[in-house]
Amino acid sequence: xxxxxxxxxxxxxxxxxxxxxxxxxxxxxxxxxxxxxxxxxxxxxxxxxxxxxxxxxxxxxxxxxxxxxxxxxxxxxxxxxxxxxxxxxxxxxxxxxxxxxxxxxxxxxxxxxxxxxxxxxxxxxxxxxxxxxxxxxxxxxxxxxxxxxxxxxxxxxxxxxxxxxxxxxxxxxxxxxxxxxxxxxxxxxxxxxxxxxxxxxxxxxxxxxxxxxxxxxxxxxxxxxxxxxxxxxxxxxxxxxxxxxxxxxxxxxxxxxxxxxxxxxxxxxxxxxxxxxxxxxxxxxxxxxxxxxxxxxxxxxxxxxxxxxxxxxxxxxxxxxxxxx
Amino acid sequence: xxxxxxxxxxxxxxxxxxxxxxxxxxxxxxxxxxxxxxxxxxxxxxxxxxxxxxxxxxxxxxxxxxxxxxxxxxxxxxxxxxxxxxxxxxxxxxxxxxxxxxxxxxxxxxxxxxxxxxxxxxxxxxxxxxxxxxxxxxxxxxxxxxxxxxxxxxxxxxxxxxxxxxxxxxxxxxxxxxxxxxxxxxxxxxxxxxxxxxxxxxxxxxxxxxxxxxxxxxxxxxxxxxxxxxxxxxxxxxxxxxxxxxxxxxxxxxxxxxxxxxxxxxxxxxxxxxxxxxxxxxxxxxxxxxxxxxxxxxxxxxxxxxxxxxxxxxxxxxxxxxxxx
Numbered sequence: 001x002x003x004x005x006x007x008x009x010x011x012x013x014x015x016x017x018x019x020x021x022x023x024x025x026x027x028x029x030x031x032x033x034x035x036x037x038x039x040x041x042x043x044x045x046x047x048x049x050x051x052x053x054x055x056x057x058x059x060x061x062x063x064x065x066x067x068x069x070x071x072x073x074x075x076x077x078x079x080x081x082x083x084x085x086x087x088x089x090x091x092x093x094x095x096x097x098x099x100x101x102x103x104x105x106x107x108x109x110x111x112x113x114x115x116x117x118x119x120x121x122x123x124x125x126x127x128x129x130x131x132x133x134x135x136x137x138x139x140x141x142x143x144x145x146x147x148x149x150x151x152x153x154x155x156x157x158x159x160x161x162x163x164x165x166x167x168x169x170x171x172x173x174x175x176x177x178x179x180x181x182x183x184x185x186x187x188x189x190x191x192x193x194x195x196x197x198x199x200x201x202x203x204x205x206x207x208x209x210x211x212x213x214x215x216x217x218x219x220x221x222x223x224x225x226x227x228x229x230x231x232x233x234x235x236x237x238x239x240x241x242x243x244x245x246x247x248x249x250x251x252x253x254x255x256x257x258x259x260x261x262x263x264x265x266x267x268x269x270x271x272x273x274x275x276x277x278x279x280x281x282x283x284x285x286x287x288x289x290x291x292x293x294x295x296x297x298x299x300x301x302x303x304x305x306x307x308x309x310x311x312x313x314x315x316x317x318x319x320x321x322x323x324x325x
Numbered sequence: 326x327x328x329x330x331x332x333x334x335x336x337x338x339x340x341x342x343x344x345x346x347x348x349x350x351x352x353x354x355x356x357x358x359x360x361x362x363x364x365x366x367x368x369x370x371x372x373x374x375x376x377x378x379x380x381x382x383x384x385x386x387x388x389x390x391x392x393x394x395x396x397x398x399x400x401x402x403x404x405x406x407x408x409x410x411x412x413x414x415x416x417x418x419x420x421x422x423x424x425x426x427x428x429x430x431x432x433x434x435x436x437x438x439x440x441x442x443x444x445x446x447x448x449x450x451x452x453x454x455x456x457x458x459x460x461x462x463x464x465x466x467x468x469x470x471x472x473x474x475x476x477x478x479x480x481x482x483x484x485x486x487x488x489x490x491x492x493x494x495x496x497x498x499x500x501x502x503x504x505x506x507x508x509x510x511x512x513x514x515x516x517x518x519x520x521x522x523x524x525x526x527x528x529x530x531x532x533x534x535x536x537x538x539x540x541x542x543x544x545x546x547x548x549x550x551x552x553x554x555x556x557x558x559x560x561x562x563x564x565x566x567x568x569x570x571x572x573x574x575x576x577x578x579x580x581x582x583x584x585x586x587x588x589x590x591x592x593x594x595x596x597x598x599x600x601x602x603x604x605x606x607x608x609x610x611x612x613x614x615x616x617x618x619x620x621x622x623x624x625x626x627x628x629x630x631x632x633x634x635x636x637x638x639x640x641x642x643x644x645x646x647x648x649x650x
Contacts, residue, residue, distance in 0.1 A: 017342060017357065026389035027396050032342065032357040063432060064351035064422065071352050090434060093418070097389065107388060109415065112437035 004131035006052040012038035013058040014092035022098040036072035046273020046309040055079035059115040065091035086115035101261040130161035138174040142191040155198035173204030196228040252285040257297035266305025271296035329456035331377040337363035338383040339417035347423040361397035371598020371634040380404035384440040390416035411440035426586035455486035463499040480523035498529030521553040577610040582622035591630025596621035
């Protein structure tokens with residue numbers, strides 16, 4: 001290895017089979033496109049587009065869609081050395097419906113189990129995970145074994161490693177009740193708390209922060225996330241913008257971009273990849289959240305997710321245009 | 326009910342998500358079309374296209390793809406009154422790769438269980454099943470409970486009904502090892518034999534006939550199927566054509582059509598729907614198999630499956646063209 005990676009993400013991968021017609025329900029969709037998908041995979045793609053050296057830790061089925069995941073990762077410049085295959089389950093596929101501006105139902109085919117939930121702790125390259133400047137994991141990785149223990153093992157290794165050279169350990173709260181037995185936040189919360197104890201940054205929308213903390217109000221959520229162990233809490237408030245709170249009490253609030261939404265899916269992952277980029281650059285909270293917000297807005301204005309992740313120049317251009325308005 | 330239906334089929338339903346580019350592996354497919362799918366569903370569509378009053382007994386998920394199945398059945402003129410939904414599982418989707426002329430791998434998303442395998446015996450409209458002029462079931466319907474008992478219950482009811490007004494009870498041998506625990510033909514054979522005891526027509530390729538009978542040679546297969554209880558055995562020999570053998574020993578062999586294969590998937594279902602049409606018409610074996618063969622050839626020359634099922638005039642035109650060659 002030439003040196004520590006900028007970013008390692010860990011968790012879901014799959015193939016998004018997304019409608020090429022928007023505003024119509026699935027029964028009336030005629031054609032679909034195929035895109036690399038899975039939230040932490042998209043975050044890695046987003047950071048790679050911004051010039052960061054990234055890798056993803058995940059697993060696919062042993063099938064043509066699994067091969068596609070490898071090919072797509074490489075084309076996006078994401079290191080796929082830690083993407084292995086599982087014989088027992090197919091590579092997950094996900095369909096969606098696109099009803100702009102705010103309704104994007106997802107239909108997951110991840111049963112009986114997704115290969116990315118079969119990540120075993122003993123397979124992890126803990127030295128590389130510990131050395132990575134940013135590590136990103138998600139709540140979904142905690143929903144089943146062995147992925148849950150593997151994810152907590154990775155977090156514990158980074159914390160035990162003394163954090164030398166580490167910029168951030170990000171917990172994307174990513175609450176997907178359909179992946180949890182009974183869909184019960186109370187069942188998830190102990191694992192969320194265990195992950196928060198080792199994370200340095202928590203990111204989520206208000207509902208996700210509520211699952212992690214039991215709070216409902218954005219500032220109370222941020223305070224509870226900080227109390228649970230992180231140094232920076234980023235609460236995505238949708239139309240109300242983004243709230244970022246640091247442990248020293250500094251609070252930043254950023255307004256949302258006025259974007260014509262084409263497909264809201266993937267915007268959060270663009271935000272996440274851009275957040276990693278800004279953390280790596282050492283930007284202050286305001287610049288960090290503005291940039292991430294703009295990256296998310298660009299993807300929301302595009303049909304695709306992974307393939308739509310913006311380059312830095314595109315984000316800068318949007319921010320510049322906004323500044324002159 | 327206005328009177329007995331011409332045809333009731335029972336078994337698989339789902340959505341085929343098929344490549345719009347042929348000759349390339351899934352990783353390189355860019356766009357997909359959406360088609361009603363599932364073999365017995367396609368057989369019902371094929372017979373409806375030929376003017377027959379048909380219905381299908383099956384179950385979908387409670388989701389937009391389930392709604393699509395209903396809409397598509399109605400558009401194809403297939404009665405969907407016995408298509409109910411299951412809350413626990415999504416409507417299955419199936420992907421394929423299209424490598425003409427003879428390689429069409431299928432990738433099923435039917436785990437942990439397809440709704441069409443959750444057909445309960447007590448839900449069956451046995452009077453309607455018994456009264457139907459033709460009833461069509463498949464080997465896949467026998468792979469799991471409660472569908473297995475439901476399928477055998479339907480067959481037994483037809484046999485016990487005295488066969489008044491019945492034209493045929495067709496067993497499509499349809500061997501899909503991935504749907505059976507361990508993929509073991511020996512485990513399937515007792516259920517195949519139980520179904521054969523009540524069927525009057527058996528249809529399958531040589532491999533499928535082998536699963537049902539243990540035989541390997543086409544004539545031996547046909548004889549074993551007749552010995553197991555049917556009156557007509559139809560052995561599909563691919564490039565070697567079709568062999569039909571009646572209990573009275575009459576044997577018909579029909580050459581394959583010289584067709585430029587676009588997508589071989591669905592050709593067997595077109596054959597099946599046309600076979601039902603011919604049985605209903607009371608055609609002798611030669612005309613029956615020629616017509617069914619031509620219907621299959623037409624679908625093999627088209628990309629779609631259900632949507633490609635031919636009208637009678639198209640089949641007649643192909644047969645006429647062949648006769649003048």
